[in-house]
Amino acid sequence: MAAKYGIFMAGTTHFDPVWLWTWDEAMASIRSTFRSALERMDEEPEFIYSFSCPPVFEWIKATDPALFGEICRKVEEGKWELVEGWWVQPDCHVASGESYVRQGLYGQRYLQENFKMRSRSCFNTDSFGHNVMLPQILNKSGIDYYVFGRPSAGEMTLPGPLFRWQSPDGSSVLAYRCGGDGANQFSTSLDQDAYEASVKLPKFGHDLLMLYGVSNHGGAPTRKSIAQINSLIKDTEKTFDTAYTRVDSYFDRQRGRDIPEFCGELMVKAFGVFSNDAEVKKNNRVAEYALMNAEKAGIFAKCLCDIPYPKDKLRAAWHDLLFNQFHDIIGGASVKPAAFDARNMHGRVIQSAAEILHVSLQSITKDIDTAQEGFPVVVWNLNAFDVTVPIEAERQWAWEFDWYKGPLTVADSDGRICPNQIIQELSVLPGFRSRFVFVADLPSLGYRTFFVRQEKQPEPFEAKMTAGQSTLENDKYRIQICQKTGCIESIVERSSGMTVCAKAAEPVVRIDQGDTWAFDVDGFGEEAGPFRLISSRLLENGPIRSVIRTSAEFGRSMIEQDFILYAHTDIIEGRFKVFWREQHKVLKLSFNPLIEDPRVSASVPYGSVRRDSTSREMPVGEWLDVSGKNRGVTVIGDSFFACDVSGAVMNMTVLRSPIRGHLSWQDPIDPDGAYDYVDQGVREGRWKIVFHDGDWKKESIPEQAALFNNPVITVNEANHEGTRPSDGSFLKIDARSSILTVCKQAEEHEDLVIRLVEYAGRQDHVTLEMSPPGVIGLTMAPHEIKTLLLDMKSPAIKEASLLEEPDGSPGT
CATH class of the missing domain: 2.40.10 (Thrombin, subunit H)
Structure with missing residues (x-):
């Protein structure tokens, strides 16, 4: 007899705490949603509600403790399933890898502290794509199952609605794409949709999961939906099983079945959120590094000065940062007041981190012996590698x-x-x-x-570089400025005479007819016309660097660019300031490395990925590389979050300017209407270009990108005697392709948490040197994210999950 498969019903609410409304409005709406869900439980004993979101629960706890108490009881009874192990449903491209670790760490901690249990699943049904390192991060956070909605079946072909999603290291989770090729989601005709989906069951060879409820602004599953499900259950003629289900129970049923595998990015075609609202994305990155620096400084101050580690203050700041990574906030898809709230919250995070950082560092610098001639400046490098x-x-x-x-x-x-x-x-x-x-x-x-x-410094140190109003030159490169657009016209390698890059940082404006999400377009349109050079002048020229500043205009907008060449090094950097007043256009900076048969690699959270050389707009992390047989070029940025690559030309997106909150499939816009447009005003950023022999891994590009985004910190000290030496290092790492990203105190105890990431896809032997516990040797597997717990009072060291629990805990 043929196997009888089922369509199982999971009641939920897709709830956006911020979108076309602000968080305070959402706080008011979710209470009625939860009351309705509790009423459905009383009305239908088999009904199960699957929802969790820690900051939303915190709203309920603060405004209606009695309601929160009812939720806790239903969780204990098994009627309310905690279905989301992360803090929120985040965008899965813009943030750093560490942020996704913290989504799980703080999300699971919250559930454990408040409900005495964790989630085995993660709902991320509305986010715009999912990076390839997530299965490893989820797996090591005690999360076995992942439910998503985008990319839809029309955007990306997958082995089926249910598959084993794998990261490059081999870690995996069971993933389910709701809607589309499985069963419809958030439908108002559940019974009809279930009958239609049932014909696919034999082809898939597994059960289907159908989500039902009300989406976006709140709303629990309705009585109508309950009635439709009960009608299905009572239908003895149907060829499939139907039942109410917990999400984890659905996945448990599929274990042991022949489930296809997939390893790769889950990428959407709606690219608008990759580059919308550059400010909120940049503030996120600044805040991420600020918090990780504060954690490191806090550890140093605790170990050296016996200053209490500010665990509670750091945790609160991380909670704020993680909330702002909700996909509609950091994706620039929310309304202007919500973006204003996000800016304020980022400000709170960055200020809190800065206070911890400088109190910690100056508790150390006060003891440094600075009793020498001159005014002391203590320079800190909070990256875990030596730098020049x-x-x-x-x-x-x-x-x-x-x-x-x-x-x-x-x-x-x-x-x-x-x-x-x-x-x-x-x-x-x-x-x-x-x-x-x-x-x-x-x-x-x-x-x-x-x-x-x-x-005055010695005379030989005063020698200036060769520079003019439109040329920069050191002993390695000659840079020529374009007299039409104010970009770099060419970079010539002096030793060979070869032009290694043409039209670097060329400002390019393209037509952008897409709505906020770019749902209605396949890409950007034609070029809208060139920038026109206004001025080019030599801003700085000395023994360390020369700087040319150009200004160029387009329409009602202007771009000011600084091109910086350092003496006796290969460092070429740029700064830009855009004064933008255009609408329905996108601005890019274009870099042409003149490479044949290019291989494209892009950074993603805690890893990298190979991409096709197409003109498709894609998300990008801190760096993008194009390499050929014998040479390659990497562009590192602090304000690029999307790009396209056409041939070998890297087109880094600076900003785009659609109408805020505009969905094109609704009524057409009024041509005479007054609308808020995204990214109007001033936008600033920096970039660096790196030339190498064709293998970015040998050039330590992730380290260079980390340093560029996390520059050194200076502390102006006074002259005083002290017990601490003038120079010092707290931790050294000897590794070929692994980078240390985190050094913090554990959440539950006083062990030191260290996190390392292998980025080149090869086994790496790593040595850590610190005092205490001394020298530690370990091996990193290809693409591995490894967490260590160190007892600072003994040489004990243990590998741990991302939940900071020793081996044998969830995820190991």
Whole structure:
């Protein structure tokens, strides 16, 4: 007899805490949703409600404790399923890999603390695509099952609605695409849809899951839906089983069946959210690094100065940051007041992190011996690798000291002179302060102290670079500025005479007829016309660097670009400031590396992925690489979150300007209407271009990108005696292709948590050196995310899950 498969019904609410409304309105609406869900349980004993979202539960706990108590009782009875193991349903491209780790860590912790249980599943039904490293992150967070809705069947062909989704390291979760090729979701005719879906059951060879309820603004499953399901259950003539279900029970039933596998990104075609609202995306990245820096500094201060680790303050800041990663917030798909709220919340995160950071660092620098000639500047590198980097610093003179406009000398603690260049201070009050740039080596997770003297540096250090109004040159490269658009016209390698890049950072404007999500278009339109150069001038020229600033205009908009070439190095950087007043257009910066048969690689959260060389708009992390047989070019950015690659040309998206909250499949827009447009006003960002021999992995591109996005920190100290040395490093790592990302205190105890990521897809032998516990050796598997727990009072070290539990716990 042929196997009888089933269509199982999971009652839920797809709830957007922010979208076309703000969080306070959502808070009011969700209470009635939950009351309705509880009423359905009383009316239908078999009904099960599947929902969880920690910040939403916190709203209920604060505004209606009695209602929260009822929810807790239903969870204990098994009638309310905690179906989402993350903090919110986030966008799955923009954030860092660590943010997705924290979604699980803090989401699961909340459920355990409040309901005495965790979720084995993760609902992310409305997010716009899912990065390839998620199965490993989910698996190591105790999450076995993943339910998503996008990409739809029309956007991406998958083996079926149910498949085993695999990360490059081999970790996997069972994933289910609701709607589409499975069974319809959030339908108002459940019975009819179930009959139609049942004919597919023999083809799939497994049961189907049907979600029902009310979507977006709230709303529990209705009495009408309950009646339709009961009618199905009573139908003895149907060829399939039907029952109310928990989501985890549905997946448990599928174990042991022949489930197809898929390894790769789950990518949508609606690309608007990849680049909408560049400000909220950039603020997210700044906040992520700020929190991870604060954690590291907090550990240093605890170990060295016995200052309590600010666990509660850090956790609250992470909660805020994770909330802002909700897909409609960080995707720029919400209304203007919601974007304003997000900016304020990011400000709270960044300020909280800054307070922890500077209190922690200065608790250490106060004990450094700075009793030398000159004004001390302590420079911190909170990246877990040694760096040689340009450092910008600024010292105050008046009124503590005499006003001073003269030359400066910078020396390290051993008296060695570091060439420096005086640049424009952030204020415009000459003699009040001095700002300068110099290049120095800094240790991994450590600091060095430099001393600034009011005297002329040695004459050889004063030699300027070769530069003019439209050319920059050092001993490695010659840069020519385009006199039409103000971009870089060419970068020539001096040793070979080869042009290694043409039209770098060329501003390109294209027509963008898409709605907020770009649901209604397949891509951007034709070029809307060129920028026109207004001016090009030499802004800086000295022994450290030369800078040319260009200004160019398009329509009612302008772009100002600084092109920076450093002496005796291969560092080429750019800064841009856009004054944007266009609508229904997209702005890109284009880089043409002149590479044949290109291979395209892009960073993704905690990894990288190979992509096709097409003009399709795609999300991108901190870097994008195009490589050929013998050479390659990487563009690193702090404000690029989407791109397309046409041949070898990398087109990095700066901003796009659709109408906010506009869905084109509703009524057409009024041509005379007054609308809010995305990304109007000033937008700023930075980029760096790296040339290599064709293998980005050998060039340590992830480390370079991390340093670019997480620059060094300066602390202006006073002269004083101290017990601490002038230079120091707290942790050193010797690795070929692994990077240490996290150093924090565990949530439940005082163990040290260290996280490492292997990025090149090869086995790596890693040595960590710290005191205590000393030297630690370990092996990283290809693409592995590894978490370690260290007892700082003994040499004990344990591998752990992403929930900070030793091996043998969920995910191991």
